[in-house]
Amino acid sequence: xxxxxxxxxxxxxxxxxxxxxxxxxxxxxxxxxxxxxxxxxxxxxxxxxxxxxxxxxxxxxxxxxxxxxxxxxxxxxxxxxxxxxxxxxxxxxxxxxxxxxxxxxxxxxxxxxxxxxxxxxxxxxxxxxxxxxxxxxxxxxxxxxxxxxxxxxxxxxxxxxxxxxxxxxxxxxxxxxxxxxxxxxxxxxxxxxxxxxxxxxxxxxxxxxxxxxxxxxxxxxxxxxxxxxxxxxxxxxxxxxxxxxxxxxxxxxxxxxxxxxxxxxxxxxxxxxxxxxxxxxxxxxxxxxxxxxxxxxxxxxxxxxxx
Amino acid sequence: xxxxxxxxxxxxxxxxxxxxxxxxxxxxxxxxxxxxxxxxxxxxxxxxxxxxxxxxxxxxxxxxxxxxxxxxxxxxxxxxxxxxxxxxxxxxxxxxxxxxxxxxxxxxxxxxxxxxxxxxxxxxxxxxxxxxxxxxxxxxxxxxxxxxxxxxxxxxxxxxxxxxxxxxxxxxxxxxxxxxxxxxxxxxxxxxxxxxxxxxxxxxxxxxxxxxxxxxxxxxxxxxxxxxxxxxxxxxxx
Numbered sequence: 109x110x111x112x113x114x115x116x117x118x119x120x121x122x123x124x125x126x127x128x129x130x131x132x133x134x135x136x137x138x139x140x141x142x143x144x145x146x147x148x149x150x151x152x153x154x155x156x157x158x159x160x161x162x163x164x165x166x167x168x169x170x171x172x173x174x175x176x177x178x179x180x181x182x183x184x185x186x187x188x189x190x191x192x193x194x195x196x197x198x199x200x201x202x203x204x205x206x207x208x209x210x211x212x213x214x215x216x217x218x219x220x221x222x223x224x225x226x227x228x229x230x231x232x233x234x235x236x237x238x239x240x241x242x243x244x245x246x247x248x249x250x251x252x253x254x255x256x257x258x259x260x261x262x263x264x265x266x267x268x269x270x271x272x273x274x275x276x277x278x279x280x281x282x283x284x285x286x287x288x289x290x291x292x293x294x295x296x297x298x299x300x301x302x303x304x305x306x307x308x309x310x311x312x313x314x315x316x317x318x319x320x321x322x323x324x325x326x327x328x329x330x331x332x333x334x335x336x337x338x339x340x341x342x343x344x345x346x347x348x349x350x351x352x353x354x355x356x357x358x359x360x361x362x363x364x365x366x367x368x369x370x371x372x373x374x375x376x377x378x379x380x381x382x383x384x385x386x387x388x389x390x391x392x393x394x395x396x397x398x399x400x401x402x403x404x405x406x407x408x409x410x411x412x413x414x415x
Numbered sequence: 416x417x418x419x420x421x422x423x424x425x426x427x428x429x430x431x432x433x434x435x436x437x438x439x440x441x442x443x444x445x446x447x448x449x450x451x452x453x454x455x456x457x458x459x460x461x462x463x464x465x466x467x468x469x470x471x472x473x474x475x476x477x478x479x480x481x482x483x484x485x486x487x488x489x490x491x492x493x494x495x496x497x498x499x500x501x502x503x504x505x506x507x508x509x510x511x512x513x514x515x516x517x518x519x520x521x522x523x524x525x526x527x528x529x530x531x532x533x534x535x536x537x538x539x540x541x542x543x544x545x546x547x548x549x550x551x552x553x554x555x556x557x558x559x560x561x562x563x564x565x566x567x568x569x570x571x572x573x574x575x576x577x578x579x580x581x582x583x584x585x586x587x588x589x590x591x592x593x594x595x596x597x598x599x600x601x602x603x604x605x606x607x608x609x610x611x612x613x614x615x616x617x618x619x620x621x622x623x624x625x626x627x628x629x630x631x632x633x634x635x636x637x638x639x640x641x642x643x644x645x646x647x648x649x650x651x652x653x
Contacts, residue, residue, distance in 0.1 A: 114525050126509050317506045322464060323565065324494030325521040328485075 117329065121336025131309040132337075136345050138305045139401065142298030143349035143393055144233045149294055151357060151389075153287025154380050160280040164247045165196075169268040171257050172237040181262035182238060189240055190258040194253045196243040206236040237264065247273040247280075290389040295396075302400050303408065306338065310408045317412045328415045342401025346393035351387060358382055416442045416573060416604045419461065422472030424458050424628075433459035433628040436472070439608060442572070447615040448608045450625035456608045459625065460577055464604075465489050465497065477572060494522055497566030499576040503558045503594040505550040505565075509632040511537065511557075515564045522569060536564045540594070556583035564589060573604045580614060592618060 125132045173185055189198050191414070201209075215223040221391045229235060244253050250273040258266045272411060310317075364376045422436040433455045440446050450456045463465040463476055467482070474481040477495040479488065493554040506622075507515045516533045516650075537543045552559050559579065565602040566574055575597060580588035592607075596618060609615065615622050624632040 110525070113520065113523050116520060116526075124508075211590075252625075316506050316508065317505075319506050319519070320521070321490075322493060322498060322500075322504065323518045323521055324490045324496075326490045328491075329521055360435050 113329075114332075114412060117332040118336050121333035124333060124337045125340055128309065128313070131305075131312060133342060135302070135305050135309060135332075135341050135401075136348070139298075139302050139342060139345035140348045140352070142294070142301060143334045143397060144352050146291055146294045146298060147349060147353040147389060147393065148356070149287070149291045150392075151290060151353070151380070151385070153201060153283065154385070155378075156287060157280060158376045158380055160276055160283060164273070164276045165243055167256065169197075169242045169244060169250070169254060171240040171242055171260075171266050172264045173239060173262050174264045175237060177238060177262050185240065185260055185262040188256065189242060190406045192253060192256050192260075194245050194249050196245045198240045198242045200315060201239045201241055202329055203234045203236050203238045204230075205237065207234050210236065222252075231323060243274075248277045254384060299400060299404075303404055306401075306404045310405065311336070313403075314412045321388060322415070329407060330413060331406050334409050335402050337404030339398045339402035340401070341405075342397035343394060345401070346390075346397030347398070350390050350393045354382070416440050416477065417606070418473070418475040419459075419462075420473040422462065422469045423460060424455075425470045426455045427569070431468075431628060433462070436624060436625075436629060438630055438633075440604060442604055443570060443599060443602045444618040445596060445618075446607070447604045447620055447622040448606060448614055448623070448625060449610065449612055449622055451610060454625045455626060455628040456610075457577075458628075460575065460608055463575060464496070465492065476599065482605075490521070494569065495571055495573065497569070497571040497574040499559070499562045499566045499574070499579050501578040501581055503550070503555075505558055505561055505563040507550050510547050510549055510562045511542060511553070511564075514561055515568050518565045518568050520626070524569070532568060533564075540564045541590075555585050559583050559587075559591070563594070567598065572605070573606065576605070576607045578609050578611075579607060580609070580611065588614060589617070596620070599621060610616070 171185070173182060173187060177185070186198070186200060189195060207226065209233070211223075211226050214225060244250050250268060250270055252272065254266050254268045257263060317330055361376075361379060361382060364379060417438070417440040419436050419438045419632045422433055423431065424436075436459070448456060448459065458598060459468065462469055462474055463482060464483075469481065476492060479492040479495075479582075484492065495514040505511075506517065509630070511532055515536060516529050519529045519532065520595060534546065537546055540563055542557060542560050543566065545553060545557060548557075552560070553561065556638070561580065566576070574595065579591055579595070582592070592614065593606050595607065607615075622632075622634045623630055
């Protein structure tokens with residue numbers, strides 16, 4: 109095909125969008141709606157996943173050291189904990205720190221009625237354990253990590269929220285399978301709806317295709333304007349869907365940031381940042397929009413080319 | 416040019432439209448194919464256009480043997496035909512100019528050549544002033560002439576006209592037939608499929624009668640020069 113022929117067919121494809129206003133509008137509307145729904149489902153899935161990760165990070169494993177552990181034992185335990193795999197971070201809490209924390213907690217209870225109940229337990233009388241508060245990386249491996257920590261020298265026992273960790277791991281798996289499964293189902297439904305919309309568009313122009321065939325147009329010559337038209341419709345829909353989803357997402361982020369206090373404000377740090385997700389969202393929308401529109405319309409005319 | 420040898424066409428359901436159909440049309444001939452409704456004229460056209468395939472027999476059009484033709488060759492075979500359909504088959508979203516130019520565009524003709532050739536052909540059919548009009552804005556006769564211009568524009572070796580005068584007034588019918596006759600004089604094969612015996616009789620050309628799917632009569636042209644040829648028709652008559 110010559111360059112002028114290619115240019116002509118591309119121009120034809122683009123001007124067909126304006127010529128077939130109603131069907132173009134319907135196709136753009138359906139494709140935009142499908143991309144918005146799929147995009148929202150994907151963002152929700154990403155956020156729920158991140159929230160579950162956040163919850164997991166809040167649950168610390170506490171490695172209690174023996175009551176008679178001296179500074180050397182504490183130091184060697186610290187080194188040993190650093191060498192255990194699956195450890196994200198560890199913080200040392202001395203016996204004194206533990207006592208102060210407990211005092212602080214008790215003094216806040218029942219209007220300070222028991223504020224002095226721990227007086228006299230300082231120094232050698234302190235019955236509390238020095239400990240390391242450890243955050244694990246992968247909650248699904250928490251049992252193995254706890255077993256390794258328990259074997260370390262100077263360690264008396266390890267307290268770990270193993271049941272909760274199991275629940276969170278299951279929850280994350282459910283979010284992954286359910287969330288992305290939902291995205292896949294929505295994407296499949298979108299494909300069917302868009303395919304049908306394009307088929308209707310093409311069916312309305314079957315006479316045109318038929319005429320092209322009888323004046324000797326090759327299948328490629330007939331298909332190219334439809335491919336251009338479909339791709340352009342896909343890209344327009346992708347841009348619109350990106351605008352809608354981005355606007356809504358930024359709106360939610362602002363609402364959460366303005367919440368001040370309460371549970372809503374605590375969500376702010378667990379929400380996936382817009383800056384880290386917009387390029388992915390735009391890329392996926394543009395690629396899927398162009399593919400669905402272009403390939404969808406080129407495939408839909410195949411039936412009408414058999415003349 | 417066009418050869419049908421022992422052609423049979425049976426549609427699903429058992430309706431036999433053509434049976435043992437034999438016809439040969441050579442280069443430069445002007446042939447009327449006459450027949451009543453249901454005689455097999457439409458099937459004859461569909462087979463030439465490869466819109467339908469023969470159940471039996473051999474069809475050769477412009478050197479393309481339909482028993483051996485590959486799918487990718489069909490567009491090129493069709494480009495060697497200029498077809499004027501009874502229902503015009505103009506693309507409604509294109510102007511008259513674009514409809515005519517389209518037949519050249521599919522053959523990758525350079526834009527400069529299209530810009531000079533299309534106005535010439537529109538002028539030939541007397542519609543140079545309607546170049547920017549859409550089919551819906553034109554009368555049946557005008558649409559018919561645009562369809563004729565489209566068939567002529569790339570100078571195909573064969574022109575096939577299906578009831579070319581079916582939708583136009585008698586005066587214009589004669590004009591269109593004159594144009595087709597003039598085209599055949601320069602070596603283009605013209606096949607006019609019609610049911611109008613009176614029209615065919617006016618032009619003293621080879622006339623093939625079809626009935627019940629067979630050629631029942633094939634008369635030679637009367638050796639006389641129709642008066643209309645004296646007028647001349649521009650490029651096609653040179």
